[in-house]
Every structure is written in structure tokens, then in C-alpha cells.
Amino acid sequence: MAEPVHYFAPDALVQFGTEVFKAYRLPAEDAATVARDLVAADLRGLASHGVARIPIYCKRLRAGAINPTPNIAITHPTAVVAAIDGDDGIGFVVGHRAMAEAIEIAAQFGIGMVGIRRSTHYGMAALYVMQAIDAGMVSMAFTNSSPAMPAWGGRTNFHGAAPLAVGAPGGRPGDYVLDLAMTVIARGKIRLAASRGEPIPLGLALDNEGRPTTDAQAAFEGVLLPFGGVKGSAIAFMMDIFSGVLTGAAFGGEVKSLYFDFSGPQNVGHLFIAIRPDLFMPMQAYRDRMDEMIERAKAAPRAADCDEILIPGEPESRTAAARARSGIPVTGDVARALIDEGAQAKVALPASAARPFDAGA
Amino acid sequence: MAEPVHYFAPDALVQFGTEVFKAYRLPAEDAATVARDLVAADLRGLASHGVARIPIYCKRLRAGAINPTPNIAITHPTAVVAAIDGDDGIGFVVGHRAMAEAIEIAAQFGIGMVGIRRSTHYGMAALYVMQAIDAGMVSMAFTNSSPAMPAWGGRTNFHGAAPLAVGAPGGRPGDYVLDLAMTVIARGKIRLAASRGEPIPLGLALDNEGRPTTDAQAAFEGVLLPFGGVKGSAIAFMMDIFSGVLTGAAFGGEVKSLYFDFSGPQNVGHLFIAIRPDLFMPMQAYRDRMDEMIERAKAAPRAADCDEILIPGEPESRTAAARARSGIPVTGDVARALIDEGAQAKVALPASAARPFDAGA
Numbered sequence: 001m002a003e004p005v006h007y008f009a010p011d012a013l014v015q016f017g018t019e020v021f022k023a024y025r026l027p028a029e030d031a032a033t034v035a036r037d038l039v040a041a042d043l044r045g046l047a048s049h050g051v052a053r054i055p056i057y058c059k060r061l062r063a064g065a066i067n068p069t070p071n072i073a074i075t076h077p078t079a080v081v082a083a084i085d086g087d088d089g090i091g092f093v094v095g096h097r098a099m100a101e102a103i104e105i106a107a108q109f110g111i112g113m114v115g116i117r118r119s120t121h122y123g124m125a126a127l128y129v130m131q132a133i134d135a136g137m138v139s140m141a142f143t144n145s146s147p148a149m150p151a152w153g154g155r156t157n158f159h160g161a162a163p164l165a166v167g168a169p170g171g172r173p174g175d176y177v178l179d180l181a182m183t184v185i186a187r188g189k190i191r192l193a194a195s196r197g198e199p200i201p202l203g204l205a206l207d208n209e210g211r212p213t214t215d216a217q218a219a220f221e222g223v224l225l226p227f228g229g230v231k232g233s234a235i236a237f238m239m240d241i242f243s244g245v246l247t248g249a250a251f252g253g254e255v256k257s258l259y260f261d262f263s264g265p266q267n268v269g270h271l272f273i274a275i276r277p278d279l280f281m282p283m284q285a286y287r288d289r290m291d292e293m294i295e296r297a298k299a300a301p302r303a304a305d306c307d308e309i310l311i312p313g314e315p316e317s318r319t320a321a322a323r324a325r326s327g328i329p330v331t332g333d334v335a336r337a338l339i340d341e342g343a344q345a346k347v348a349l350p351a352s353a354a355r356p357f358d359a360g361a
Numbered sequence: 362m363a364e365p366v367h368y369f370a371p372d373a374l375v376q377f378g379t380e381v382f383k384a385y386r387l388p389a390e391d392a393a394t395v396a397r398d399l400v401a402a403d404l405r406g407l408a409s410h411g412v413a414r415i416p417i418y419c420k421r422l423r424a425g426a427i428n429p430t431p432n433i434a435i436t437h438p439t440a441v442v443a444a445i446d447g448d449d450g451i452g453f454v455v456g457h458r459a460m461a462e463a464i465e466i467a468a469q470f471g472i473g474m475v476g477i478r479r480s481t482h483y484g485m486a487a488l489y490v491m492q493a494i495d496a497g498m499v500s501m502a503f504t505n506s507s508p509a510m511p512a513w514g515g516r517t518n519f520h521g522a523a524p525l526a527v528g529a530p531g532g533r534p535g536d537y538v539l540d541l542a543m544t545v546i547a548r549g550k551i552r553l554a555a556s557r558g559e560p561i562p563l564g565l566a567l568d569n570e571g572r573p574t575t576d577a578q579a580a581f582e583g584v585l586l587p588f589g590g591v592k593g594s595a596i597a598f599m600m601d602i603f604s605g606v607l608t609g610a611a612f613g614g615e616v617k618s619l620y621f622d623f624s625g626p627q628n629v630g631h632l633f634i635a636i637r638p639d640l641f642m643p644m645q646a647y648r649d650r651m652d653e654m655i656e657r658a659k660a661a662p663r664a665a666d667c668d669e670i671l672i673p674g675e676p677e678s679r680t681a682a683a684r685a686r687s688g689i690p691v692t693g694d695v696a697r698a699l700i701d702e703g704a705q706a707k708v709a710l711p712a713s714a715a716r717p718f719d720a721g722a
Contacts, residue, residue, distance in 0.1 A: 077471055077640040077641065078469075078470050078471035078472075078640070079470060080441050080470050080471060080472055081470075081471040081472060081640050083640065083641050108439075109439050109440060109441050109442075109470075110438055110439035110441060110442040110474070111439075111441055111442060111472060111474045111634075113471070113472045113636070115640065115641045117641070138602075138603075138607065150661065150664070151658040151659075151661055151670055151672075152670070152671075153663055153664055153667035153669070153670040153671065154658070154661035154662060154663060154664060154667070154670055155661075155662050155663060155664045155665075156661050156662050158657070158658055158661055166599050168599075168602050168606075168607075176598065176599070176602060178595045178596070178598070178599055180592045180595060180596075184589075206664055206665075209665060210662070210663060210664035210665045210667070211664070211665040212665075227589040227590070227592045227593075228545075228588040228589025228590075228592065228593055229588070229589075231541045231588045231589065231593070232588075232589055232592070233673075234539045234541060234673040235539070235541075237537065237539070237658075237672065237673055238527050238529075238537070238539055238673075240654065241499075241529050241537060241651070241654065242499075244654075245529075245647065245650045245651055245654055246499065246529075246636075246638060246640075246641060246647065247641050248641045248642050251650060251653075251654055252653060252654040252657045252658065253657060273472075273634070275474070275607075277607060279438040279439070279442050279444065279476065279607075280438065280444050280476045280478070280607060280608050280609045281609050286606065286607065289606045289612060290602070290606055292612075292613060293601065293602065293605075293606050293612055293613040296519070296613045296614060297512040297515070297519055297598075297613065298512075300511060300512055300515035300516075300517050300519055301515060301516050301517050301571070302514055302515060302516060302571060303511070303514055303515060303516045303567055303571035303572070304516075304567075304570060304571045304572040304573075306514035306515070306571070308514070309512055309513065309514040309515055310513075310514065311512075311598065312594075312595035312598055312599075
């Protein structure tokens with residue numbers, strides 16, 4: 001636990017990632033997109049979806065499980081719907097191309113929907129709704145992913161952790177950004193508790209006999225439970241219907257594991273919907289109402305353990321602002337993995353600092 | 362608790378409800394719609410949203426808080442988006458009219474979206490996605506409602522319980538129907554525990570000082586918490602952005618209470634999206650994939666306490682099939698309230714049986 005943390009300039013990490021992905025034949029623009037997206041996750045405090053994942057994406061590129069130069073094909077079943085075949089390209093590139101299409105349709109028709117098949121793992125789901133926010137749009141991003149938890153009542157993995165993302169541009173107090181996985185807790189946290197020999201609360205996981213357990217090791221060998229019990233499970237079902245069944249992608253447990261199955265592309269599915277906020281009133285009225293909603297929520301009397309009421313996305317945007325100043329903290333094990341990965345691609349990891357850039361002398 | 366249960370024929374209850382609502386000047390067709398919807402909720406086992414609510418809707422009609430003969434105005438900001446002003450009509454009538462519009466647009470363009478303002482409480486949210494399923498459509502129904510729980514970190518009510526509904530037509534194993542309230546538990550269950558002097562689990566509610574509590578009475582005097590903790594809270598925020606902020610309806614705690622505020626119409630907002638399932642593949646392929654998804658889920662190895670894996674909506678559709686045979690069970694207090702309400706409208710409550718219609722001799 002005393003592993004030192006290294007602070008990297010965000011831009012330097014973007015450049016590093018870009019060069020690494022270029023070494024695997026991603027076009028320069030696509031390589032930069034992926035690198036920027038990973039660093040965006042690190043900035044927002046989501047280290048699990050940040051540069052720590054460069055090695056796994058490289059491994060999949062080496063295995064041929066990600067196509068570095070996809071021919072992303074877009075057809076239009078109707079004027080307001082696009083169907084995208086991602087050609088097994090990296091999910092970030094496919095995802096941004098798809099949301100751009102949804103935004104373009106919505107700009108003209110008020111709403112645009114894009115179904116995507118043959119994509120791959122696309123990282124932090126917030127990326128795509130933030131893209132829509134930048135275009136002044138409300139949006140929803142559905143995805144599926146490899147099995148990470150059972151259907152309700154089951155004891156073997158079926159649904160993905162499959163994050164749901166929803167975004168709505170805000171005004172003065174900031175944007176609304178929802179990005180939530182279907183599992184009640186990340187698997188990494190169960191592993192950490194197991195390694196420390198600590199118990200976990202009931203309701204997080206089942207053991208491999210399908211029994212509720214507080215034993216972290218038994219939980220790690222078993223399955224995670226959905227957030228919110230049967231309600232979260234029902235939402236996980238929706239994620240796979242929308243992203244998998246409907247779009248033509250893999251579904252019902254078929255999406256290949258990012259980490260453990262290199263036998264071929266994942267065939268991940270996504271479904272994006274972009275919506276213009278000025279359909280039912282002028283844009284400024286919408287913005288004023290968002291401000292009012294957020295300000296009312298934040299001004300409410302607080303619960304006993306709450307210092308400040310934050311809206312969805314606000315903690316992450318604050319972290320991003322802080323890390324833009326401090327640099328991105330990277331643990332030693334991740335830094336070593338990046339050095340090794342860079343070496344394979346003949347790219348040197350940039351210099352880091354032992355302290356935050358904005359720390360006093 | 363020994364209150365006897367009376368069994369009513371569903372058709373007879375529909376007729377009763379229709380006549381009662383006609384007495385409050387609802388057109389015959391609209392009165393029948395509301396009555397059928399309430400009985401549909403009873404059939405599905407959702408007694409809280411069934412005929413037990415006839416008196417409260419009548420009270421709001423008497424108070425002028427529901428307009429019995431609304432002029433529902435539909436405009437089209439774009440070819441694929443409709444804006445509906447419900448003119449304070451009863452939510453059931455406004456809701457079905459709105460989903461019909463979404464379905465009609467989706468039939469032509471693949472997706473249709475309808476934003477509704479100046480509606481009122483619309484009952485069981487599943488009604489509207491089941492309407493879309495009957496038309497062969499996938500759909501989402503967002504609504505807001507009067508404050509029933511705090512924003513995350515608050516201790517006073519802000520968000521509504523506001524159910525999210527999502528539907529997708531299935532094949533052999535049945536349809537997917539999600540209908541879930543944002544609160545972790547219904548307020549009535551807290552009240553019941555309080556009346557029995559029983560404790561409640563942590564995580565359901567805060568006391569009126571904003572402290573977590575297991576004291577049911579303190580919880581009843583305090584506030585409910587969202588399902589799934591901060592994740593459910595973030596979804597509740599979305600419900601109000603989509604249904605309230607975006608559509609032009611009341612939002613951010615402004616929707617008037619169904620039970621406690623008769624000072625005027627509620628100005629509830631809804632947002633409906635209907636989607637044709639045959640956009641990315643032929644309809645039969647979609648149906649086959651839904652079947653496969655559902656059958657895979659149901660065939661999975663089961664958790665220790667699970668006899669059968671059921672998909673979202675399956676328990677309710679089984680209950681509906683059983684109650685079509687047994688009749689609808691109505692508790693004595695509700696039956697008495699219906700007799701009183703009927704008397705005001707000069708409509709007699711139909712005969713009931715003391716045992717299920719399909720009970721043996």
C-alpha cells in the first residue's frame with residue numbers, strides 16, 4: 001500500500017498513448033482519440049478506465065481482436081436512424097463516430113438514434129454523452145459488455161457491468177453527467193478486500209454456490225450482484241436488449257471478455273440517442289430551467305453526513321479540474337506496466353514528478 | 362390483518378369505474394380507459410395503483426385539479442417529435458394519446474419522441490410501454506411526480522418516486538416490461554412496519570434530522586432513500602430532467618402531491634420514446650434474438666434461494682393470468698371506500714365473492 005504515486009502532465013500522457021497506439025497501426029487521429037479518452041478518464045478520477053488500460057488494448061491489437069484500421073460503415077434505415085458496423089475497430093473511435101452521427105441527425109430532426117454492432121470495449125461511457133453535451137445535446141448511451149453478473153436469480157455471469165450514460169447540458173452549475181455500471185461494486189474492490197482478509201457487506205456478491213456471502217474471497221470466486229437488487233438487474237437486462245439484441249451485436253452473455261478472451265473481436269453493441277433540448281422551448285429557457293433544477297437540489301437542507309450536495313457528474317468534473325493542475329496520479333505498478341508497454345512500441349514514458357505539480361514547496 | 366378479501370370480476374370493476382368517472386363528466390371512452398387501466402394494475406398485482414385509487418382521482422376531479430374534458434393539443438416541433446399539452450386531463454388519457462403519437466411517428470421514421478406537459482398522475486407506468494408492445498414497439502416512458510425522496514445528500518423531499526418504464530416485445534417466453542419506482546421501498550411499507558412497531562433495515566430511509574435510521578416511525582416522519590443509493594438518485598435526477606425540465610412541465614419539486622395538494626392541477630411531465638425493433642434486422646430476427654436472450658437467462662444455474670429465474674414483467678404477467686381466473690382481490694377497507702365513492706356518483710359496487718372464482722368447492 002506504500003507504493004509511491006507518480007504525477008504525469010495530462011498532455012504528455014496523451015502524447016505517449018498516441019505514439020503507442022500509432023505503433024499498432026491506428027491512424028494518428030484515431031490513436032490521439034483513444035489516448036485523449038483514456039487521459040480524460042484519469043482526469044475524472046476513473047483510473048480503472050484510464051491509461052492503466054493501454055496494455056490491455058495493445059494486447060488485443062496484437063492478438064487481432066481489435067482492427068486498427070476499421071472501415072466503419074454507416075447506413076440509414078430511416079432518415080433519423082443510423083446503423084453502424086464498427087468493423088471491429090476500437091470502441092472509442094467507433095463510439096465517437098456514432099455519437100457524431102446521432103448529433104448530426106438530432107440537429108436536423110430533433111432526435112437521432114444510432115445502433116452500433118461489431119464495436120469493441122469503449123471505455124468510460126461518459127465520454128460519449130460529454131461529446132453530445134459539447135454539441136449542446138441531451139443524450140443516452142447504452143452499451144453491453146462481457147458477462148460480469150448473473151441474471152436475477154442466477155449464480156453464473158450473464159449480464160455485463162455495461163455502464164449506462166446519460167448527459168444533459170447544464171448552465172452555471174455545470175452539466176448533468178450520469179455514468180453508472182450495473183454492478184453494485186467494482187470487482188477490483190472485492191479483490192482488494194479479499195487480499196486484506198476483510199469481510200464485505202451482504203448484498204454485494206454471491207459465492208460460487210449462489211449463496212449470499214460476506215467473505216470477500218468467496219465473493220471473488222463467486223459473482224457480483226447488481227446495484228439496487230432486482231431493479232438494477234432489470235436495468236441490466238434493458239442494457240443488453242437495447243445494445244445487443246436490437247442492434248445486431250453479440251448479446252445474452254456472448255460478448256467476449258476484454259481481459260481473458262483473445263480468440264477474436266468482441267462484437268460489442270451500443271445504442272446512442274441524441275436529443276435537441278430546444279424542442280419544447282427555446283434553448284435559453286431550457287438552460288434556465290436546468291440551472292434552477294440544479295440550484296434547487298443543491299440548496300436543499302442536508303443529511304447528517306453531507307457537507308455539500310453534488311449533482312451527478314459534479315464530483316468527476318471537480319476532480320478533472322484539480323488534476324489538470326496537479327497532474328494525473330499513476331501508481332507505481334501502472335507506471336511500470338506503461339514503461340514495458342512503451343518499450344515494446346519503442347515509445348518512452350514521459351517524465352513524472354513525485355509530488356503534485358501544484359503542491360507547495 | 363384479519364380483514365376479509367372480496368373477489369371481483371375484472372369486467373365488473375371496469376364497468377363500475379367507467380360509470381363512476383362518467384359521473385364526473387369524463388367522456389365514456391376516456392372513463393373506460395381509466396377504469397381499464399386501474400383494473401389492469403390490479404390484475405398485475407399492483408393494488409396500490411388499482412381501483413383503490415378511484416376515490417383519490419374522484420376527489421381531484423371534484424376539486425377541479427383534473428380536467429375531465431381536456432382539449433389535448435398536439436404540435437410537431439419536427440417530423441419525428443410531438444409536443445403535447447395535456448390541458449390538465451387525467452394522466453391515463455393523456456398518456457395513451459401521447460404513446461399512440463410516438464408509435465405512429467416510429468412506424469414511419471423508426472423512432473418517435475413525444476414530450477408531454479400539463480398532464481396529471483398517470484398510474485402504473487407499465488401501461489404505456491405495454492401499449493407500445495401491443496403495437497410491436499420497443500419503448501421508454503419517463504415521468505416525474507410529486508416529491509417523495511431527497512436529492513442525494515439532502516434530507517427533504519425533492520425527486521419524485523417517478524417510475525421508469527421500458528418495454529420490448531418478446532416472443533415465446535413473453536415480453537420484457539420494466540416498471541420501477543426510484544425509491545428503494547414504497548412508503549406504505551414503512552408505515553406498515555411503524556404500525557407494527559417493527560424495525561426496518563438500514564438504507565431505506567433517513568429520520569427528519571437526515572440521519573440513517575432503522576426506526577420505522579422515525580423513517581415515516583423522515584424521508585425515503587433512492588433504490589441503489591447514489592446510482593438510483595442519479596437516475597431520479599434524469600427522470601425529472603427528461604420529464605420536467607425538457608418538456609415544459611413542472612420540475613425540481615414543483616409537481617403537486619396527488620394526495621395532499623388540491624390547490625390546482627399537478628402539471629406532471631412525461632417523455633415517451635417509441636422505437637421500431639426492425640431497424641437493424643428483420644422483425645423475425647429481432648423476435649428470435651429476444652427469445653434466445655430470455656431463454657438463456659432463464660436456463661442459467663440458479664442462486665441458492667431461487668426456484669425459477671423470471672424476467673422483468675414475468676411475475677406481473679403471471680399474476681394477471683391468475684387473477685383473470687380468480688377475480689381481483691380487494692380488501693374490505695378498499696371495498697368500503699369504493700361503495701362510498703360509488704354512492705356519491707350513484708353507481709353501485711358490483712357483487713363480489715368471498716373466495717377466488719377458481720377455488721375448489
